[in-house]
Amino acid sequence: MGTNLSMENGKKMNYQPWGLVAVILCLTATMAAVHQFKIPVIMGDLTSKFSMSLEQAALSMSIFTFVGIFLSLPGGGFVQKVGPKNTFLIAAIFMAIGALIGAFSASSGMLIFSRGIEGVGYILITLSGPIAIAKFVEPAKIGSAMGIYVVWVSVGQAIASNLTPPLFNSLGYSGVWITYAVLSLAMGSLVLLGIKTRKEPALSNAEQISVKATEVFKNKNLWFFCLSYATFNAILMCVLTFVPTALGEKGIGVTTASFAVSLPMLLGIVASPIFGAISDKMRATKILHFISLFAMLPGAVMMFSSVGSLMYIGAFIIGIGIAHPAMVFASVGKVNPKPELSGMGVGMVVAFSQVGMFLGPMLMPYLLSMAGGDWAAASWYLIPLSVIGLIFALLSKFK
Numbered sequence: 001m002g003t004n005l006s007m008e009n010g011k012k013m014n015y016q017p018w019g020l021v022a023v024i025l026c027l028t029a030t031m032a033a034v035h036q037f038k039i040p041v042i043m044g045d046l047t048s049k050f051s052m053s054l055e056q057a058a059l060s061m062s063i064f065t066f067v068g069i070f071l072s073l074p075g076g077g078f079v080q081k082v083g084p085k086n087t088f089l090i091a092a093i094f095m096a097i098g099a100l101i102g103a104f105s106a107s108s109g110m111l112i113f114s115r116g117i118e119g120v121g122y123i124l125i126t127l128s129g130p131i132a133i134a135k136f137v138e139p140a141k142i143g144s145a146m147g148i149y150v151v152w153v154s155v156g157q158a159i160a161s162n163l164t165p166p167l168f169n170s171l172g173y174s175g176v177w178i179t180y181a182v183l184s185l186a187m188g189s190l191v192l193l194g195i196k197t198r199k200e201p202a203l204s205n206a207e208q209i210s211v212k213a214t215e216v217f218k219n220k221n222l223w224f225f226c227l228s229y230a231t232f233n234a235i236l237m238c239v240l241t242f243v244p245t246a247l248g249e250k251g252i253g254v255t256t257a258s259f260a261v262s263l264p265m266l267l268g269i270v271a272s273p274i275f276g277a278i279s280d281k282m283r284a285t286k287i288l289h290f291i292s293l294f295a296m297l298p299g300a301v302m303m304f305s306s307v308g309s310l311m312y313i314g315a316f317i318i319g320i321g322i323a324h325p326a327m328v329f330a331s332v333g334k335v336n337p338k339p340e341l342s343g344m345g346v347g348m349v350v351a352f353s354q355v356g357m358f359l360g361p362m363l364m365p366y367l368l369s370m371a372g373g374d375w376a377a378a379s380w381y382l383i384p385l386s387v388i389g390l391i392f393a394l395l396s397k398f399k
Contacts, residue, residue, distance in 0.1 A: 033156020067119035068354035076347020084132035092188025094121030103177035147276020231389030233356030267319025304379030
């Protein structure tokens with residue numbers, strides 16, 4: 001069950017209660033998602049306040065992805081060096097600093113710069129969580145812990161969507177940003193105080209580790225694994241970005257379309273812990289990894305092609321697919337078993353996920369053009385991409 005990733009220099013760590021570790025890490029990581037998704041729900045107000053163009057408004061969100069693409073690999077090495085627990089606190093500080101700069105920004109350029117700093121915190125959280133669970137949780141419970149932890153994106157998105165508007169109305173723009181900065185520091189302190197471990201040592205031989213780090217790029221199983229995860233994220237972003245428009249053109253109201261698209265994320269909050277617990281009982285993740293990836297294929301086509309009950313069935317199927325990240329991060333220690341390369345391995349996985357999230361929304365308009373403007377027909381062009389991802393998943397050897 002990926003025990004190597006749960007070892008440090010050949011010695012067992014003092015494992016912590018898996019549920020406590022998962023909940024603490026999830027709560028802290030949730031603030032990263034809150035920072036990411038606080039923008040869309042008040043986008044109209046911000047564009048007016050800062051006289052932002054549509055491109056600048058889009059950049060205020062996509063900059064998180066750009067940061068992820070370029071910082072995931074070096075960030076993984078950073079986490080490996082200073083330890084995941086310490087990195088969580090550093091990430092919280094970055095998010096707080098970014099939010100405070102944003103709170104007092106006087107221009108759109110400064111706001112976007114502050115979002116970049118928040119994005120650094122976000123990507124450090126994304127990298128640290130799986131490594132922290134593998135390090136502090138006993139191997140037999142890694143799937144269960146990961147299943148709870150990975151819901152942080154869905155929970156954070158829900159909190160941001162529901163909490164930001166009332167905070168904005170009562171405290172104003174700066175008040176929202178300051179509130180979230182304070183909460184980020186509080187959650188970072190929760191990790192520092194709530195997870196009891198010995199002092200995390202720095203790596204002693206930087207030159208040797210630097211040489212070893214290149215070995216991660218020679219792991220063909222990891223390449224297949226990462227490419228597979230990139231296809232998952234590309235398809236997911238196609239659904240989240242364009243299904244509301246596709247449903248709107250079929251006469252579905254905005255409220256109904258928004259609910260249909262949010263339903264998979266809500267279902268994922270339930271599906272991820274279930275998949276994690278089952279993987280622990282099975283003592284294997286490969287089959288659940290494949291099933292959750294496969295779910296994206298029929299789910300995406302149904303959501304683009306159907307209305308009524310079939311639309312909701314498609315949303316339910318994608319909800320099963322949302323459990324895929326839990327299986328990915330519960331499996332990465334098996335695909336990349338050397339403990340001294342765990343940071344770089346997770347860094348590669350996260351980098352490819354960000355590439356997929358970036359390319360997915362760019363791909364769909366091209367597919368729509370090929371399909372003559374028919375969303376249902378365009379969704380069928382996603383099938384080859386899904387099949388490629390499934391093939392890569394099968395080629396990646398792990399249990």
